[in-house]
Amino acid sequence: MEIPYTISTRPDTGLWNAKIGIWLFLASEVMLFGGLFSAYIFLRIDAAPGMWPHGLLNVPVGTMNTAILILSSVTVVLAWASLKMRRYRAYWWYMLATISCGVIFLTVKLAYEWPQKFEHFGAYIKPEALGKYEKYLGNERRAEKGMEPRIEITGHLHSQNAKEYEVALDPVNAEPDNPSMDRPHFFPLPVTDKIATIEKEDVERATMFLPTHSAYFASYFTITGLHGMHVLGGVLVFIYMWLPVSKRLYQRNPEHLANRVEVSGLFWHFVDLIWIFVFPLFYLL
Amino acid sequence: MSLKAFHIVFIIFSTLLALGTGAWCVWVDLVEGAPIYLAGAIASIAAAIALIIYGIWFYKKMKRLRIIT
Structure with missing residues (x-):
């Protein structure tokens, strides 16, 4: 049996199924990260004067990682636009660039920033x-x-x-x-x-400097760790869509693949938007 | 909301972040007097301008290609 409304829109909602699904999921993600950000802000407000750590994170490295994530959002939307224009080769390259940006972000976080703190x-x-x-x-x-x-x-x-x-x-x-x-x-x-x-x-x-060190590091590792898991999830989905298995879907029905890339691109943009808030909160302010 | 619209929202937030980072660099430079932060401010404001130009280019391109979802 074929799953309905993967390409065409439902008459009652005007949307195809996966788009409704991703927005419901992102709404739950807003609540998850919103709760964590609120916890961080209240912990910080409640800290005794001068006791909240400041300037412990590497701002140039954080800025570079922010730029990488913004670039990855550009490449993923260009990958999607390439599919819409039926240019598979361009899609393949843009998707590779997106995956590379995600991998670089995670590598910097897990192989450089976090270990520096652990030492x-x-x-x-x-x-x-x-x-x-x-x-x-x-x-x-x-x-x-x-x-x-x-x-x-x-x-x-x-x-x-x-x-x-x-x-x-x-x-x-x-x-x-x-x-x-x-x-x-x-x-x-x-x-x-x-x-x-x-x-x-x-x-x-x-x-x-582990989560047990202070409320600051507990918040930092929780939020950046959860964000990192989301980045990893996005990268794995993009790798699947970049592999030959997706080319077969493209050959059968290019619009179906374009819709899949769109919902995963929405997820990726959300993850990047979270970082847009994480960076100033933890690194600058 | 489509990916196209969400991308434009994302670029607006990124631009605001770049402007905010530029303002932060100016503030740190005033407090510390370290020229490296002034360079950071210039780079941040240049990034904000680049994002605005990109955002306009993206919007026009999507409109021209009629990629509507």
């Missing part, structure tokens, strides 16, 4: 021990300037034993009295070779 370490110092680590925190100068105290020492975990952590310090803790360290650095500064020894009994909690 980073942060130790929150107990309030009563903050004075002991003044040379790494610079809180006396900050208090004079009316700024919130630093409570975390960050860097790369050099080594640890039962009593101590040895941390290769981030510049912010290596030169805490340098006024330029009062601001976030959107071009990340490399870890210094200055090593700090932190006693474990002075530490409230210590962890790598």
Whole structure:
């Protein structure tokens, strides 16, 4: 039995089935991501003054990834337009470009951005021990300037034993009295070779930059991880539509393939639109 | 909404993002005084202009080709 309304429109809705299906699905996605964005915004508003991390993400890399996703939206719509004009060869190349953009985005995210965070370490110092680590925190100068105290020492975990952590310090803790360290650095500064020894009994909690580190990283990994899974899903669908199996559908019924590309293109645009909100929220603001 | 219409909406949002990123770069440059951010602002505004030109080109092309869904 043939599935009806895959190409022609239903008389009652004026739409073919897959288009209604994708918009219903995207409506549910709006609720999913909307809930997560709301959670992020409320967590941020509720954070104590000066306690919400800022400038921990690599803005140039994030900007490049944003440009790649915008480019992929252009190529997918051109792939669809090529099918509408019955130019299969052009469709094939545009689809390949779209798949490549998705793969590059995921590679940058999973092989560069996330691992950089996993290598980073942060130790929150107990309030009563903050004075002991003044040379790494610079809180006396900050208090004079009316700024919130630093409570975390960050860097790369050099080594640890039962009593101590040895941390290769981030510049912010290596030169805490340098006024330029009062601001976030959107071009990340490399870890210094200055090593700090932190006693474990002075530490409230210590962890790598994982979701367990803070509400900020929990939100960051949840939202970018979920977004990444959507990108992966889109790439897999596009690969299917790029393979010879889809050429056979094109030869049988080109409009059917064009409709399939349109609904997957709608999904892809939605995923890219989510990133348009993720980028400024997490990287810039 | 068709892919064509959603693409135009997406390009509008991308343009707004590029303009916002440009404004953000100008703000950081004013605070930090780092010329690299000024370069970022110029690149962002150039990207916004390119997106506007592309959006207009896309709309006209779709209209000319009469790709209506």
